[in-house]
Amino acid sequence: MSKRKENSSNSINRDYIIECDLTYAICLVGGRWKLLILCRLEEGAMRFSELRRSIPNITERMLTLQLKELERDGLVRRTVYAEVPPRVEYELAHVAKELIPVWKQLSDWGQRHRNCRMQAVKAS
Amino acid sequence: MSKRKENSSNSINRDYIIECDLTYAICLVGGRWKLLILCRLEEGAMRFSELRRSIPNITERMLTLQLKELERDGLVRRTVYAEVPPRVEYELAHVAKELIPVWKQLSDWGQRHRNCRMQAVKAS
DNA sequence: CTCATTACTTACAAATTTGTTAGTACCATA
DNA sequence: TATGGTACTAACAAATTTGTAAGTAATGAG
Known part of the structure; x- marks a missing residue:
């Protein structure tokens, strides 16, 4: 969670993922x-x-x-x-x-x- | 989840983590x-x-x-x-x-x- | 014979997460 | 003066996860 590359597909997908309340929640307590x-x-x-x-x-x-x-x-x-x-x-x-x-x-x-x-x- | 290195601290910790039912559950649906x-x-x-x-x-x-x-x-x-x-x-x-x-x-x-x-x- | 469809697989590369090691500052106690 | 406890930080390296690009097999339609 330190430096992230903006505009990598990876981070674009992360943004997409947290649009959903459920996966957003999981991200908060995941890891x-x-x-x-x-x-x-x-x-x-x-x-x-x-x-x-x-x-x-x-x-x-x-x-x-x-x-x-x-x-x-x-x-x-x-x-x-x-x-x-x-x-x-x-x-x-x-x-x-x-x-x-x-x-x-x-x-x-x-x-x-x-x-x-x-x-x-x-x-x- | 493909090839994992056995005995890396990383995988030792994964094993440790899934001893807890909660984090075990999270691992199953995480990602x-x-x-x-x-x-x-x-x-x-x-x-x-x-x-x-x-x-x-x-x-x-x-x-x-x-x-x-x-x-x-x-x-x-x-x-x-x-x-x-x-x-x-x-x-x-x-x-x-x-x-x-x-x-x-x-x-x-x-x-x-x-x-x-x-x-x-x-x-x- | 060529193309399209479906449900994948493979080899590779990039990004991110996790772990290692050493160091910081403050003060108390021996 | 040396050591120890507390709560960190920083530089680096290893491991894992995620993404890219191309290819496979079977068959039916045109």
Whole structure:
């Protein structure tokens, strides 16, 4: 999401894709780490380092990038406390909270789907 | 989704990501075109060429790729009719139909979010 | 015999996303 | 003075996704 080439077919298609409310929504929470981050914030605000520790595989760079995008897109609120060592907290914005029931359902569906698949594999 | 390098951190992280039911679900329908395709199939089966025409910007290659993945993941059923010229129809599998209400909600959320954003921009 | 249609496939290239490594500034503590 | 914690940033490289352009096989119509 850094530098994008304008007028590449690729970016033209991205623009086309987000005309649809559904794919627009998916773009906001898509990417490898975003929903994982959002889930962590469900219980309340967390510091950068807490998030980092709670998602072992993510790198600092990726966490920073994704948090920045989430903030830019209004899904996450960032609060800096003027302390030393620095303290920065992230929490779900209102719109993101509205999404919680939806991602619960998606998660349930994912679980069911996974089970179906496993059955299918067993049967073959 | 073609050749992947095993043991790259990238693919290790993908495996990690799909341990969570939610991100697993998102992976199944993620990618630029999948949900757009699934939406088209909501009303019933469609031929390859119909799909292609109904999504003007997609290339044949992308459509083929995404349909293959959707089929592999059990979201779409593919039926070949032994005719000439060939006729191949795609339709939502049962699991995918279960997802319809969820993507409706996501779509509604997307619309609301988009409106909020526009207001925010106007206000600034 | 030539052309058109359908549903693809292939080889390649461009663009984007993700990961690696090292570095920053601030201050507290040992 | 050296080290450690916090929340990052920057330069670079690797991996993956997406797009381009051309080609395939079967057959029917003209």
